[in-house]
Structures are given as structure tokens and as C-alpha cells.
Amino acid sequence: MQNVAEHMSTKDYYRILEIKPSAGSQEIRKAYRALAQRFHPDKNAGNPLAQLRFQEIKEAYEVLCDKQKRDAWHYQHYNPLQKSAPTAYSADDILQQSIQLYKKYSNQDPFRLNQDTLFAQIKQLLSNDYIRILQLQGEIHTNSAVINNILQSTYLLPYEYVQPISALLKNITPVLPQTEEDIQSCLLEKKRQMLWNKYKIPLAILLAGVLITIMLLSK
Structure with missing residues (x-):
């Protein structure tokens, strides 16, 4: 059983479904339906690769559409977090993990950053079990420090x-x-930032057009 779990943890279910780790349940279902229809054995008779792909798609969907399975897979799959952030048993343990996370990414080159990995590591710090520990111990300053470290770690994320x-x-x-x-x-x-990145080019084009029009009318 352990070998099976280790095998599953090596698969990138997000990549299999061609979605990002931030995908919600509706996006997961939509991706699954599209890919399952594309690689369904009935449409790919005699193609063993398509059949294998279909099984992987089905497996990925069954894990990602179930919150408990998805959280467990996150913990297995993202090994860097497992090594740097062992299981927490107290609010102080979670605080130390958040500090390690911030230190790890504070000097990270944004062009070499794996955003999906950072996102998954932050989500692991915000698992139901960890949040429950913080709530039960109720240490207001520790809780605030954990949040502050995580917020600072998100500066590279969209x-x-x-x-x-x-x-x-x-x-x-x-x-x-x-x-x-x-x-x-x-x-x-x-x-x-998102809105600026989305509309800065259209705005620049519009502004250039206005300036050209003004220049033509002033002649």
C-alpha cells in the first residue's frame, strides 16, 4: 500500500488535467470532461497509449475532486515542503514553518520561481488541521505572525x-x-496589479491613438 501511495505522489495530477493548482472544483470537472471525451477508449480503439492516458485522467480527477484526497496528495507530492516543514503539533511549530517558507522565497528570482510549488506549499501551511491548531491555541500574536509570513511569501504570486x-x-x-x-x-x-497587466497595453494603444489624433487635428 505504501508503494502505491509513493507511486501516486510522483504523478502531477494538475499537469495530467492541464490545469493550475489554483483550479476550483468547476474547472477540475470541466477539464476532466473535455479530456475524458478526447481520450475515451471508445474513440481510440486499438490505441493503448490513449487508454493509459484515459486511466491517468480518471485517477487525477478522482483525487482532485475529493478535498481530503487532494490535501493528502499535496502533502505526498510536494516533497520540498515535507523536508523543510515536518508535521506541526503546535502553533509555534506552524510559526516556524511559515518563517522557513518566507526565508526560502524572500530572495527568490521571480523568473525562476515555480509558482505552482509555492502555492501548494502555502496551501499545506493552511490545511484544515493547521488552521484548527491555530484556532484552538488562540495565540493572537502567533496567528498574526503566521499570516504575516505567508502574506510576504505571496509577493511573487499573481x-x-x-x-x-x-x-x-x-x-x-x-x-x-x-x-x-x-x-x-x-x-x-x-x-x-492584475487589472493593470490586463489593460495596460490596450490603454497605451488608446492613448497613442488619442495623441496622434490631437497632433493631426492641430496641423
């Missing part, structure tokens, strides 16, 4: 990753009032 992270961070209580504001401020800043 809005689509930070949005679900922020939702999980809000489940950690109690925290300082400023910490609640920091979560919202981080999310708003990432949203502004």
Missing part, C-alpha cells in the same frame, strides 16, 4: 493564486485587527 490563499487566511482566528486589514490590502493590491 492574483489568481493570492485570492484563494486570502480566503484561507481569514479562517485563522483570533488575529490582530491590523492583520485583517493586511490580508485585504494584499488582495486588493494583487487585484490592481
